[in-house]
Amino acid sequence: MNGTAHHSTPHDRSVIVVGSGPTGLLLAGDLAAAGVPVTLVERRSHRISNLSRAFVVHARTLEQLDARGLADEIEEKGRTLDRLRLFGSLSVDLSGLHSRFNHLLVVPQYEVEKALRRRADEAGVSFSYETEVTGLTQGTDGVTLQVRDKDGKPAELSASYVVGTDGMRSAVRNAVGLPFPGKSVIRSVVLADVRLTEQPDNLLTVNAVGDAFAFIAPFGDGYYRVIGWNRSRDVADSEPLDLDEVKEIARLALGRDYGMHDARWMSRFHSDERQAPHYRVGRVLLAGDAAHVHTPAGGQGMNTGLQDAANLGWKLAAVVNGRAAEALLDTYEAERHPIGKAVLRSSGGIVRMAMAKRPWTLAGRAALTAFLGRVRPARTRAVGQITGIGFAYPAPKGAHPLVGKRVPDVTLADGTRLYEALRGGEFVLILPEGTAYKSDGLRVAHWASGRRTALLVRPDGYAAWAARDAEGGVKSTDFPREFVTYSLR
CATH class of the missing domain: 3.30.70.2450 (Alpha-Beta Plaits)
Incomplete structure (x- = not known):
């Protein structure tokens, strides 16, 4: 739909995404690719704006774009840089990143939006431009948005879930009464x-x-x-x-x-610098700048929003499609809220160090610069935070050390790469050669190397489950319950 609001069937198994920036476009594209009917509501007219402030795409975001077949074309639109200067004499070398994208990409945000918009179109997302959200009500089985079109005519849109990706002044966040402290x-x-x-x-x-x-x-x-x-x-x-x-x-x-x-x-x-206390209120969720805003330092704003969308998309699709319990959505806030908070701290710290003026703050900056220059683990941690490579999600007590960690792109036994295998939006189970998998319905790949670990990789490229010795075979009951119901058709 283009420019005119419509009344959808109440409580159908659909999702409304409000806000057509990069976060909303990636999320809507993921949902539509998973077979979920999606309407993307946007207050502005149909255009890609060049007024965005984002110019940097970091390694972890490039990996997520690679898992959607978009990274290479976006890289062709920009220029790569293997070193990021933060303040004074401090710069971080990215060439040693354990990633296919051991650099940052300098490219205007609108180029990222163009690629994501085309993907969303091809996946079947319905766009409703010049449609302003004026209110919201939700019940036990759905959400109804009150909207107004460009002529001021009111209408309603209903869906199973609504996601606000509508920026710092989010109408969705305001409609559910969430504060935005900062x-x-x-x-x-x-x-x-x-x-x-x-x-x-x-x-x-x-x-x-x-x-x-x-x-x-x-x-x-x-x-x-x-x-x-x-x-x-x-x-x-x-x-x-x-x-x-x-x-x-x-x-x-x-x-x-x-x-x-x-x-x-x-x-x-x-x-x-602001962050909502919650990313979910019932059937309403927030992502990107609607959930958190940071200073531009380190170029982490758009990147954090895109990674929010990558985390939420497969979970919301699983729930809407009846393949996972609604409790899976609670893991979105549990995983992404702490990362939003960490980005607030790191980007704010970079700004304060860059603008140091008093003698004691200048001395502190000099000491930090020297420390990061000398201590490799601290430097690696800083690089991991800025690029997103180093972030991990909480793992259950007693879980394998890999659970919750980002899984790097690896070459598989058939010559393809893991992030190519993830383009189907499904879990990928990587097994040692010769190991049996005792169930159907899950994509199975094998290590190209002689690794003996069995690893279940989530659609967003993080480890859901792992076992050191899988020679006796793997069965679906070995996996966490929420992932079994999602993975097996």
Whole structure:
């Protein structure tokens, strides 16, 4: 559907996703690919905006995109960087990441959105543009959204579940009464899309000096996105902005303005740190910026939202399709809320260190930089958090050490890769060669190496179950119950 709200059958086995940014597009595409009827409701008109602030796609997100067959085409639209500079002399080397994507990808968010939008279209997602959510009610077996179309005409949409991926000012979050505690960390950040007379030496140009911070990244069409902040100029977002102010911030932070000219767009915004206390209220769930917002430092915002969607999609599809108990949805909040909190801490810490000004904070930054430079485990942990590679989910007591951990892409015995096998949206059971699996209905692969561990990989690429010695064979009753009901048709 395009642009006009309709009245769907109450409590059918469908899902409404509100918000067509990257998080909503990935989630809707996953649900539709799993056979779930999906309507994606969007307040804006049908267009991909170039006004997004995200320019960095990290390794874990690229792996999730690879599991959907999208990573290679998105990489062709951007440029790779094997080192990420955070503040001062501190930069992190990504080339040693145990990933097919041992780098970060510099690419405008709209290129990611284009690929995800095409996939959602092909999977059969129904789009409802220029449709604003005005209210919500839910019962024991469904949710009804009150909406208004572009002409102000009210209507209702009903589904089994609703997911709010509608950003920081989420109408869905507000409708279920969830607070969004936190604070504005940086006010009067300036954005500008400009041409440059001088090309920067680095793909990403970023630095902070005194009260000024600036970041420059290429769109790839001859324009560059400039993000800047001058702590000494704290004005409202509505205050007029001209190119001279942007150039002045760049000169303060970077030592030069690279001959900025021909600005095609400029704006101000403020950066908040906020997180909803819950990601689920009954049949309503939140993901992406509707659930958490962070400072832009480290480029983790869009990445965290996409990984929320990858975690939620297969679980919600399993429940709606009657293949798992509703309790499986509780694991979404249990797994993703702590990670959202960790990203708040790490991105906020990067900003505070980058803008250190007092002698004791400068000394603390110097000590941290030296510590991370000398201590490899600490550096590895920091890289793992920023790229998403290092995050793991809680495992039951007594579980195999691999349970809850991210499973790297591995080559399988038939020459394919694990993340190619995950493109079906199903669990993959990897067994040692010659090991029997005593059931039907589960995709089975074998290690290309001589590993003897049996490993059940979730659709989002994390280990659900593992056994050290599987020579006696594996049967479905070995697996956690919630995954058995999902995996076996």
